[in-house]
Amino acid sequence: MIKFEDVSYNHPDGTNALNDINLEIPENSITAIVGNNGAGKTTLVKHINGLLKPTTGTVSIKNNNTKESSVAELSRDVGMVFQNANHQLFADTVENEILFGLNNFGFSEEFIKERYEFVIELFNLRKYENISPLKLSGGEKKRVCLASVLAWNPGILILDEPTVGQDELQKTVLLEFIDQLNKNNKTVIVISHDIEFLWRLQPNIVTMSEGRIIQIGSPEKIFRNKELMEKVGIVPPQIIKIFEGIGIKDKTPLSLEDSCKVIRELRNH
Ligand SMILES: Nc1ncnc2c1ncn2[C@@H]1O[C@H](COP(=O)(O)OP(=O)(O)OP(=O)(O)O)[C@@H](O)[C@H]1O
Numbered sequence: 456m457i458k459f460e461d462v463s464y465n466h467p468d469g470t471n472a473l474n475d476i477n478l479e480i481p482e483n484s485i486t487a488i489v490g491n492n493g494a495g496k497t498t499l500v501k502h503i504n505g506l507l508k509p510t511t512g513t514v515s516i517k518n519n520n521t522k523e524s525s526v527a528e529l530s531r532d533v534g535m536v537f538q539n540a541n542h543q544l545f546a547d548t549v550e551n552e553i554l555f556g557l558n559n560f561g562f563s564e565e566f567i568k569e570r571y572e573f574v575i576e577l578f579n580l581r582k583y584e585n586i587s588p589l590k591l592s593g594g595e596k597k598r599v600c601l602a603s604v605l606a607w608n609p610g611i612l613i614l615d616e617p618t619v620g621q622d623e624l625q626k627t628v629l630l631e632f633i634d635q636l637n638k639n640n641k642t643v644i645v646i647s648h649d650i651e652f653l654w655r656l657q658p659n660i661v662t663m664s665e666g667r668i669i670q671i672g673s674p675e676k677i678f679r680n681k682e683l684m685e686k687v688g689i690v691p692p693q694i695i696k697i698f699e700g701i702g703i704k705d706k707t708p709l710s711l712e713d714s715c716k717v718i719r720e721l722r723n724h
């Protein structure tokens with residue numbers, strides 16, 4: 456369990472970025488954090504891997520106060536893929552980028568080889584193994600970041616805007632992978648403005664605005680609340696708009712295939 460208790464955070468220049476945050480993220484859950492630019496999403500998740508420590512209040516991971524653990528200790532359990540890939544990448548080749556974390560945590564040679572092979576295939580990076588990650592396209596860079604963190608298999612995975620620059624195929628790979636992680640008892644936290652992706656993922660949604668949590672709930676509940684969405688600067692997924700438009704306001708189908716089925720049935724009546 457990740458627990459924020461009465462957390463506020465001021466940046467060193469005095470900017471207040473988090474205000475009175477109380478939040479519990481259960482183990483083995485998928486949570487999305489949404490909200491407008493500058494709402495405090497990135498600042499919030501940086502408290503989970505200890506990169507930032509609260510100005511007031513407490514953040515604890517499995518009952519351990521992050522103020523009492525180093526970033527190095529926390530990062531074994533909390534993997535974070537940064538919003539900006541250029542802030543994460545540093546190695547001379549894609550291979551070394553992925554191997555860095557694995558070597559750093561002192562895993563066995565066998566485990567390292569197995570995990571390396573797994574992520575290089577999963578994220579379709581084989582042909583870039585010996586190339587500098589900085590020479591790749593934006594979407595490819597993001598995939599290298601994902602691969603290097605997922606390689607060491609952390610219990611908690613934080614993805615800050617993972618779909619930015621990804622094509623539909625890669626988004627589907629990511630979606631299936633998050634689902635798989637969750638089935639393997641991992642906790643996944645995603646920050647995203649990609650509402651269509653979140654609708655497919657169906658996470659628990661935490662909405663933020665101006666450093667505060669506004670509301671927490673299911674996608675159905677959050678994306679139907681027009682006032683809330685306006686406040687946190689998001690628009691509902693297309694599927695909700697369509698079904699509201701044809702007068703179905705209670706249960707929206709999750710996939711396009713299911714939507715077609717419902718519409719076909721309506722037409723036959
Ligand atoms: N290093 C910093 N120093 C001072 N203020 C900062 C710093 N980083 C962020 N801020 C401020 O803190 C607030 C929250 O920023 P944060 O990056 O957490 O927002 P965000 O919700 O992740 O936004 P986005 O959707 O644009 O990524 C903003 O007002 C921002 O200007």
Ligand SMILES: [Mg+2]
Binds near residue numbers: 496497498538
């Ligand atoms: Mg951010």
